[in-house]
Amino acid sequence: MSQEEVSHLLGKPDFRRFDNGSEQWEYTKTNMSTAANTVIIIDFVDGMVTNMDSFESNITPPPVAVCPPNEIITVVPPNHPDHSGPHRPKHKAMNPHDFENLYKKVKNKAFKDDQMELLSVGVVNNYFTCKQTARLMSIFTWDDEKMKVLRMISNRIVDRENGKEIIKTLDSLFKQDDARKILGITNQW
Known part of the structure; x- marks a missing residue:
């Protein structure tokens, strides 16, 4: 599947990443009834899809700093789970x-x-x-x-x-x- 076909199906990506000859697009789709996000990550090499991953992610509130007079506590949202299982290559192809x-x-x-x-x-x-x-x-x-x-x-x-x-x-x-x-x-x- 080409980048044009993906754009036609999913629209403009929310985020784009480049690494030598490969490109990664990330989409976030929100389900209003469950307040959950579906994150779709698509990797391209030479303009063709080489990998796709999708997972649900609960909406994480931004970090909040609590500032009492003598100390500062920062609440950090939990890390996203590791989605690099066996279906995702751990290495990038030669550019x-x-x-x-x-x-x-x-x-x-x-x-x-x-x-x-x-x-x-x-x-x-x-x-x-x-x-x-x-x-x-x-x-x-x-x-x-x-x-x-x-x-x-x-x-x-x-x-x-x-x-x-x-x-x-x-x-x-x-x-x-x-x-x-x-x-x-x-x-x-």
Whole structure:
């Protein structure tokens, strides 16, 4: 789903956050009958939804300072619960500019072994989307080489629900099944 489609459905976001190549929109919808808020948080990478979370939040009054003559007591509202469960990635994907630099450096190496070595260094502190992983795999011609890349990156993929992007890069049905196992995908689209 694109940012335009989300805007059409939910309107203008209440808050927007940016981090390198990703963007996060937050909406707060109030149910007047229960006085509860529904908070919707949507993450985008390259203008497409990669993650969505929604939760109810009771309206929290603002902090109130009580000021007796000799002391000040500040009442702080409770923290929001942690909504970063297993359905939310704990890491952000590599921003598009840095990814493009890594991609070009790997692609410009003359020999396959040099490409693999550079890629193994490039993935160490980075996380990738399925689209980025598929693009790195496409540098290589043979499915065995592509599977090597997938095994190298598989624990660093932040949006496994888009795994079909990776599966499409493989020609062999056997390698496609292996890739599904690596990605933890049980169904075949």
